Amino acid sequence: MDTKRDMKQKNPWHRQLTVVIAFLFVWGIIALVTTAVVQNKPLPKNSKYGIVLDAGSSHTSLYIYEWPAEKQNDTGVVQQLHVCHVKGPGISSYAMDPEGAGRSLQDCMDEAKRIIPERRHEETPVSLGATGGMRLLKLQNPEGSEKVLSSVEKTLSSSPFEFQGARIITGQDEGAYGWITVNYLMGNFKQGSGWLNLWPKPETTETLGALDLGGASTQITFVPEGEIESLESSLYFQLYGNKYNVYTHSFLCYGKDQALKITLAKQLQGHVPDSLVDPCFNPGFIKNMSVHSIYSSPCTAGESYTTNTQGRFLLKGTGNAQQCRENVKQIFNLTHCPSSSCSFNGVYQPQLQGNFGAFSAYYFVMAFLNLTTSERPVTLVEVKEKLREFCSTPWQTLKENFTNVKEKYLGEYCFSGTYILTLLETGYKFSPENWNTIRFIKKIGDSDAGWTLGYMLNLTNMIPSEAPCSPPLPHAGYISLMVIFSLLLMGLLVTGWLCFGKTTCTSQKEVV
Numbered sequence: 001m002d003t004k005r006d007m008k009q010k011n012p013w014h015r016q017l018t019v020v021i022a023f024l025f026v027w028g029i030i031a032l033v034t035t036a037v038v039q040n041k042p043l044p045k046n047s048k049y050g051i052v053l054d055a056g057s058s059h060t061s062l063y064i065y066e067w068p069a070e071k072q073n074d075t076g077v078v079q080q081l082h083v084c085h086v087k088g089p090g091i092s093s094y095a096m097d098p099e100g101a102g103r104s105l106q107d108c109m110d111e112a113k114r115i116i117p118e119r120r121h122e123e124t125p126v127s128l129g130a131t132g133g134m135r136l137l138k139l140q141n142p143e144g145s146e147k148v149l150s151s152v153e154k155t156l157s158s159s160p161f162e163f164q165g166a167r168i169i170t171g172q173d174e175g176a177y178g179w180i181t182v183n184y185l186m187g188n189f190k191q192g193s194g195w196l197n198l199w200p201k202p203e204t205t206e207t208l209g210a211l212d213l214g215g216a217s218t219q220i221t222f223v224p225e226g227e228i229e230s231l232e233s234s235l236y237f238q239l240y241g242n243k244y245n246v247y248t249h250s251f252l253c254y255g256k257d258q259a260l261k262i263t264l265a266k267q268l269q270g271h272v273p274d275s276l277v278d279p280c281f282n283p284g285f286i287k288n289m290s291v292h293s294i295y296s297s298p299c300t301a302g303e304s305y306t307t308n309t310q311g312r313f314l315l316k317g318t319g320n321a322q323q324c325r326e327n328v329k330q331i332f333n334l335t336h337c338p339s340s341s342c343s344f345n346g347v348y349q350p351q352l353q354g355n356f357g358a359f360s361a362y363y364f365v366m367a368f369l370n371l372t373t374s375e376r377p378v379t380l381v382e383v384k385e386k387l388r389e390f391c392s393t394p395w396q397t398l399k400e401n402f403t404n405v406k407e408k409y410l411g412e413y414c415f416s417g418t419y420i421l422t423l424l425e426t427g428y429k430f431s432p433e434n435w436n437t438i439r440f441i442k443k444i445g446d447s448d449a450g451w452t453l454g455y456m457l458n459l460t461n462m463i464p465s466e467a468p469c470s471p472p473l474p475h476a477g478y479i480s481l482m483v484i485f486s487l488l489l490m491g492l493l494v495t496g497w498l499c500f501g502k503t504t505c506t507s508q509k510e511v512v
């Protein structure tokens, strides 16, 4: 007791000092936590936007993309905000009424004006890419295709957005941008951010191959294991500091609508009867077809034919998947291959490698046939069995069971399913062993799989070739660590002070 009293007498500031330090300590903690909270408060959304119109052979879709203004070069930040499906057919169907092509886009452009905030309109890029249908129209009627492009250009350039062109994209670009889209959305273009910067990057990053099936053309794109033998099928990308040698090929006329025309033309063999019995359509299915609709395409232009007087014939389904397969196989020429390995029609294709995402019509058809929604991949045997069963279903039963499906689509699913199977197996050489590398996909996250996102990323230079320099820690991580370290330091200080105080006491005691 005496000792304590003595200490207080010797150090009258002892109590006050303890109170001040305790106060400063609490105040410091509150200040640090407040700073961290305020600093990491979500900022008001500051988005940028981009518009791409996919002018396909069968229809046009307008996609609006959105990304945070301050992070446009990061991987995976651009997301699909909205899609608007243009009413009516694809723009290539407007060759006889070019003004109609531009007019058809107006509703979707108005929708985009409503969705994108007005203050961003002027700086929002809008571009249109036309694919297989317009490539075919250009071959057949170059003047008509120019007029259609001018018409859509007029509509897009009269919008408040920043018009960046309406053009026919090459099949190679279509394949490449589809591959960029799926891999960007999957986050496969590793950016080496944060702590990852501290470790060397792996030599190769696995990417997903892209299979796109349209109405007029189809694309296959993937990174093969070895060298790519053909220069015209080879693309080189450097994205986020990673190098990619990509194989791509686009088959014009092997989209599923044109493939059907070629398959029918092969069966007609130039002689148009009054009716054609076809195993690729369900039993009881009857359709009155115009001969012109089959032979007017550049894809069947090589075939000579004599028509009956009406210029029409009846297509009658028998629903035999096996025979349908045989008919479809005939449109794949497998007799010559000038390279070490080929897909079909003498086109070079390296050995298949890695996993594949199959989208657009691949997805529409396989989803309808219930061959996509399974926890485990559906085997090739199961696909064949499903097609056998579906094709043999009477047309009347199908119509009764699927009242909500468009008749045009419904009538063609037997052919389409068989075509997809044949294209993948006979064409691209997928086998029972590697069939499970294919996933039929519509979306990745909220964004549709397709070429448009990749097209926009490229057009707006949003994929840097080098990984952008970034601090080793994300901002929130940095603040948290600063708080933790500061608390530790303070704790240390207080402990030190207490110990120092005690030592002084002890020594003082000894002195006393």
Ligand SMILES: Nc1ccn([C@@H]2O[C@H](COP(=O)(O)OP(=O)(O)OP(=O)(O)O)[C@@H](O)[C@H]2O)c(=O)n1
Residues within 6 Å of the ligand: 055, 056, 057, 058, 059, 090, 131, 132, 133, 213, 214, 215, 216, 217, 218, 255, 256, 257, 360, 361, 364, 365, 409, 416
């Ligand atoms: N629910 C749906 C929607 C479309 N389709 C079919 O899918 C094909 C169109 O696929 P899409 O990828 O939209 O082709 P496009 O982009 O229009 O054609 P391309 O890429 O060749 O220009 C058409 O045959 C259409 O009949 C379908 O079977 N079921």
Ligand SMILES: [Ca+2]
Residues within 6 Å of the ligand: 056, 057, 131, 213, 214, 215, 360
């Ligand atoms: Ca398409």
